Amino acid sequence: MSNAINRRVRIIGVLLLLVPNAAFADTGFIDRKVTIGGNSYRYQVYVPADFNRSRKWPVIVFLHSNGAQGVDGLRQTETGLASVIRRDRARVPAIVVFPQANPGSRWSGLAMQEQILACLDATAKEFNGDADRFYLIGYSMGGQGVLRLASRWPDRFAALVDISGTVIAKSPSATNEQIALDVQTHPFLTAPDIYRALAQLMAATPIWIFHGDADASVPVEQSRQLVSALRSAGATVRYTEYPGADHSI
Numbered sequence: 075m076s077n078a079i080n081r082r083v084r085i086i087g088v089l090l091l092l093v094p095n096a097a098f099a100d101t102g103f104i105d106r107k108v109t110i111g112g113n114s115y116r117y118q119v120y121v122p123a124d125f126n127r128s129r130k131w132p133v134i135v136f137l138h139s140n141g142a143q144g145v146d147g148l149r150q151t152e153t154g155l156a157s158v159i160r161r162d163r164a165r166v167p168a169i170v171v172f173p174q175a176n177p178g179s180r181w182s183g184l185a186m187q188e189q190i191l192a193c194l195d196a197t198a199k200e201f202n203g204d205a206d207r208f209y210l211i212g213y214s215m216g217g218q219g220v221l222r223l224a225s226r227w228p229d230r231f232a233a234l235v236d237i238s239g240t241v242i243a244k245s246p247s248a249t250n251e252q253i254a255l256d257v258q259t260h261p262f263l264t265a266p267d268i269y270r271a272l273a274q275l276m277a278a279t280p281i282w283i284f285h286g287d288a289d290a291s292v293p294v295e296q297s298r299q300l301v302s303a304l305r306s307a308g309a310t311v312r313y314t315e316y317p318g319a320d321h322s323i
Contacts, residue, residue, distance in 0.1 A: 101125055103156070105147060108192045115189045116147025119197050120159055120170040132168040132207035135194050137216030140247040143175045150174045154213055168209075171197045180248060181212070181219025182256040190223065191230070211235040214292070214321065215247065221300075224276040225260055234281040238289055238321055241269065241296040273303035280310040286319025 101121045108115050125131070138150040150156070150172050159166050173193045175186050197203060210231045212220040217239020224234055243256045243263050257263045265271035281304065285297040294315065304311040 103151060106193070106196070107147070108189065108196050110185075110188055110192050113185070115173065115176075115193070116145065117174055117193045118147060118151050118156075118172040119201070120156070120166070120172070121201060122163065122167055122169070124167075125169075125201070127202050130202055130204035130207075132209065133194065133198050133201075133203040134166070134168050134170045134209045134211060135190060136170060136172055137181050137190070137210070137212030137219040138172070138174065139214035139216050140180070143177045143179060145174070145177065147174055154216075155211060169197060169201050169203055175215075180215055180252050180256075182222045182248075182252065182259065184255075184259055187219075187223055187226070190219070191227070194230075207232050209233050209235070211237070212239060213237040214239065215245070218245065221272065221276070222256070222260055224279055224281075225262055225272055228276050228279050231279060234276075234279055235284070236281060236297075237284045238286065238292050238297075239283075240292050241272065241300050246291050267303075269299045269303040270306070273300065273307040273309060277304060277307040277309040280312075282312040282314070284314045284316070286316045286321065288318050289321045291321040 101123045103118050103120050106117055106119050108117065134155070136155040138154060142150045142152070155166070155170060156172060159170065171193050173190050175181060179186050181187065181190070194208065198205065198208070208231050210220050210223060212218070212235070214237070217236040220234050220236045221239055221241060224231070243253045245253070248256070262268055262271035262275060283297050283301055285294045287294045297313070301311055301313045
């Protein structure tokens with residue numbers, strides 16, 4: 075290769091580093107870390123194969139269920155939406171954020187909610203996320219997290235998906251301390267009718283709720299009552315109930 079060609083290659087390389095809207099970026103599942111108040115949290119981001127910084131991208135946040143807590147930033151991508159992507163990534167043409175709750179924690183906790191929003195904001199900044207198309211999805215403990223975040227930040231997300239999430243504070247996998255903190259953090263849980271109180275807080279955000287009618291962990295009646303309250307509050311709500319389905323997905 076001639077010296078002239080070598081110089082041109084070097085110049086092109088420098089230009090690509092300087093151009094912020096270059097189309098090149100890592101794709102697939104990539105490791106990321108966010109630091110809040112001195113605490114670091116590892117998480118994963120899925121970037122579609124056709125990612126290009128020149129366009130705005132929808133951003134989905136997926137909240138895992140109980141059992142995937144940790145500090146490795148990986149276990150939360152072993153099931154749920156991550157599995158869907160690995161089977162057929164064409165079905166999810168979006169940036170997807172997979173935060174991980176700390177060991178022994180739940181998404182109803184303040185620190186974990188702050189982590190979710192920090193992961194979302196960092197991802198949107200790095201991958202040109204469209205703030206008008208932020209979506210929040212969660213299963214089981216993650217579904218509860220969707221409802222809790224929607225009660226506190228109803229304007230952050232364009233739409234929500236709750237899969238078998240607990241509405242009430244009591245949960246089979248929650249400790250008494252976690253339940254007490256949940257009630258303290260989310261005042262709607264002390265209302266005479268918590269379903270009506272929650273529905274009024276999140277009525278402006280469209281939501282799709284899924285539940286199996288044979289769920290022995292989180293009674294399907296919780297989702298039914300929430301759907302009824304949301305409809306009474308004028309919310310845009312879609313409900314899918316699976317006959318004979320239990321809590322697993």
